[in-house]
Amino acid sequence: MVEHPAYPVGLRLTGRRVVVVGGGQVAQRRLPALIAAGADVTLISPSATPSVEAMADAGEIRWERRRFQDGDLADAWYALVATADTEANERISVEAERSRVWCVRSDDAGAATAWTPATGRSEGVTVAVLTTDTPDPRRSAAIRDAVVEGLRDGTLVAPQQRTRTPGVALVGGGPGDPDLITVRGRRLLAEADVVIADRLGPRDLLDELPPHVEVIDAAKIPYGRFMAQEAINNALIEHAKAGKAVVRLKGGDPYVFGRGMEELQALAEAGITCTVVPGISSSISVPGAAGIPVTHRGVAHEFTVVSGHVAPDDPRSLVDWKSLAQLRGTLVILMGVDKIGAIAQALVTHGKNPDTPVALVQEGTTAAQRRVDATLGSVGEVARAEDVKPPAVIVIGDVVTVNSRA
Numbered sequence: 001m002v003e004h005p006a007y008p009v010g011l012r013l014t015g016r017r018v019v020v021v022g023g024g025q026v027a028q029r030r031l032p033a034l035i036a037a038g039a040d041v042t043l044i045s046p047s048a049t050p051s052v053e054a055m056a057d058a059g060e061i062r063w064e065r066r067r068f069q070d071g072d073l074a075d076a077w078y079a080l081v082a083t084a085d086t087e088a089n090e091r092i093s094v095e096a097e098r099s100r101v102w103c104v105r106s107d108d109a110g111a112a113t114a115w116t117p118a119t120g121r122s123e124g125v126t127v128a129v130l131t132t133d134t135p136d137p138r139r140s141a142a143i144r145d146a147v148v149e150g151l152r153d154g155t156l157v158a159p160q161q162r163t164r165t166p167g168v169a170l171v172g173g174g175p176g177d178p179d180l181i182t183v184r185g186r187r188l189l190a191e192a193d194v195v196i197a198d199r200l201g202p203r204d205l206l207d208e209l210p211p212h213v214e215v216i217d218a219a220k221i222p223y224g225r226f227m228a229q230e231a232i233n234n235a236l237i238e239h240a241k242a243g244k245a246v247v248r249l250k251g252g253d254p255y256v257f258g259r260g261m262e263e264l265q266a267l268a269e270a271g272i273t274c275t276v277v278p279g280i281s282s283s284i285s286v287p288g289a290a291g292i293p294v295t296h297r298g299v300a301h302e303f304t305v306v307s308g309h310v311a312p313d314d315p316r317s318l319v320d321w322k323s324l325a326q327l328r329g330t331l332v333i334l335m336g337v338d339k340i341g342a343i344a345q346a347l348v349t350h351g352k353n354p355d356t357p358v359a360l361v362q363e364g365t366t367a368a369q370r371r372v373d374a375t376l377g378s379v380g381e382v383a384r385a386e387d388v389k390p391p392a393v394i395v396i397g398d399v400v401t402v403n404s405r406a
Contacts, residue, residue, distance in 0.1 A: 006115055006130055011102075014038030017075050019101075020061075021068050021092055022082035023048025026106040030080055030116065035060045044068050045083070068092055073099050078114070082106040120148035122187070127151070152183045168236050168246045168267055170260050172253040172279015175286050176391075177365035178204040185277045193244035196235055200251030200391055214239075229259060233266035240272045251391075253279040257307050257334055281305075283332045286364030286393040290371045291403045294330050299398050302329035308336020308394070312346035325350035330397035337390045341380025347396070352376055357400035362392040373400065 018034055020027050023045035031052060034041050041061040043052065048063065056063035068088060072095075073079055079101050081092045089107050096103035097113065105112040117128035118140035127147045129140040150156025169188045174180035181189075181202055189195065189205060196216045197206060206215055218232050232248075239246045254260030254276060267274045283305040287294055294303040304327060312321045324331060325347045336343055337360070348354050354377030363369050374382035376396060 008117070008128065008130060010126070010128075011037075011078060013078060015040055016077040017042065018078045018080070019044065019073055019076045020080045020082065021045065021072075021088075022084070022106075023052045023063070024082060024084070025049065026082035027080070028052050030082070031055055031061065033119065034080075039078070042072075044072055070095060073101050076101045079103045080106075080116075081112075118144040120144045122148050122151040122183075125151060152187050167273045167275065168240050168248060168263075169275040169277060170248045170250065170254045170263060171277045172258070172260075172281075173198075173201040173205065173249050173251055174280040175252060175282040175289075175365045176200070176202055176363065177289075178202040180280050180285065180365060181205065182277060182279065185279065188245075188247055188275075188277065189249070191245055192247040194239045194246045195249055196232065196239075196246065197249040198251050201249045202251075205249070229262060233263055236263060236267060237270045237272055240267070241270075250279070251282070253281045256281045256283065256305070257309075282364060282391070282393050283334060286361050287332065287359070287395045287399075289365045289369065290359065290361040292359055292361075292395050293399055293402060294332060294395070296399050296402050299402055300329040302327070303332060303397075304329065305332045305334065306336075308333040308339050308343055311339045311342045313342070321346045322350040325352040330395065330399050333394040333396070335390065336394055337383065337388055337392045340383050340394060344376050344379050348376055356396060357398060359395045359400045360386075360388050360392050361395070362388055362390075364391075364393055 013034065014037065016039060018039040018041050020031065020034070020041060020043045023043055027043065028049050028051050031041065035055065043056065043061050043063045044066065046065055046067060048056070055061050076099070079092070079096050081089045081103060083089055086107055089105055090111070093103055093105060093111055102114040103112055104114045104116050109115060115130060117130045118137065120127045127144055129144045131140050147156065171185040171188055172182070173185065186205070189209065192209070192213055194214045194216065195206065195209065196218050199219050209215065216235065236246055236248060248263060250258050250260065252258060260276065264274050264276065284294055295301065304324060306319055306324065310317045312319070333340070333343065354375060356376040358374045358376055358379045360372045360374070360379070360383060361369065362372070372382060372386045372388055
């Protein structure tokens with residue numbers, strides 16, 4: 001029984017020698033944090049898991065393929081003992097004590113001179129949790145997770161002096177399900193003063209914002225003599241110059257048919273700093289939510305994402321439909337519901353089999369999601385008969401029927 005609680009401390013291990021004994025699952029879990037801390041890690045073990053071996057192959061650690069020998073802790077600052085041999089662990093612990101090296105033991109925390117806390121990080125803050133007396137890993141991890149999640153999603157806000165600087169975050173909100181926004185995106189939303197939201201963004205997240213946050217529907221910005229995109233750009237610049245934290249909440253990913261680069265360029269020209277937070281693209285997530293993999297071994301080795309907002313015969317189209325028709329992989333079409341008949345006809349004309357399976361997934365990942373199946377030869381008629389409405393993701397290829405074969 002430990003009479004006194006452990007004294008918590010943060011070790012700065014950059015460039016300092018750390019010895020890890022044992023290359024199994026414990027080492028696999030602990031090594032990445034040691035590597036991230038910049039430690040000079042030596043692994044001593046006759047064998048290692050494939051992941052640990054990959055760290056050695058990449059030069060992230062030095063691996064000595066042998067058993068521990070007396071003197072291996074020389075010049076070490078920290079040691080992690082993680083072998084399955086209790087007797088060997090005890091011998092290493094004795095040397096660590098003699099050499100005054102802090103030593104963690106995976107097999108017997110009570111015999112160790114140091115404990116590894118349950119650790120999590122959120123934007124410059126490290127949360128480390130230790131239970132008193134003998135460590136309770138499950139309880140420590142549960143507390144850690146609760147604190148980190150609270151910091152990340154904004155439900156736990158620590159008082160702090162906030163320096164307001166002009167800035168905008170272009171946040172990809174994902175395909176629609178509010179749970180599919182990234183952790184960083186949700187945190188930035190929680191810190192925002194102004195949110196300019198797309199119609200296709202995760203609308204449910206807006207209800208979680210504090211009352212003081214100004215929410216602007218990008219579709220309702222008065223355009224006047226400006227084009228829609230110019231008006232949005234101007235709104236971003238105006239609020240950022242007023243010293244507010246601005247989030248531009250976009251559906252999917254900002255750079256996948258999202259005009260995010262246009263907004264970033266406008267902000268740069270105005271001298272406004274901008275952070276880009278990638279989002280989960282509907283081109284992958286929506287088919288997945290409908291049970292369709294965009295690639296599958298032995299069926300499709302590539303997938304192509306195409307905008308269908310202009311018809312194949314439109315002179316503004318930048319898509320090479322003839323080349324796409326020759327591909328054997330999966331074709332994912334965004335913004336193409338009203339043009340799908342013309343698109344299908346162009347693909348068939350250029351040699352695509354009219355019996356190729358097609359799925360239209362409307363309102364993917366949301367409670368209103370529905371899937372309509374057809375073939376390339378029938379999809380135009382089926383889409384009209386089923387009254388498929390945007391937003392919908394269209395998947396063309398044999399992957400559409402992979403799940404039905406199971």
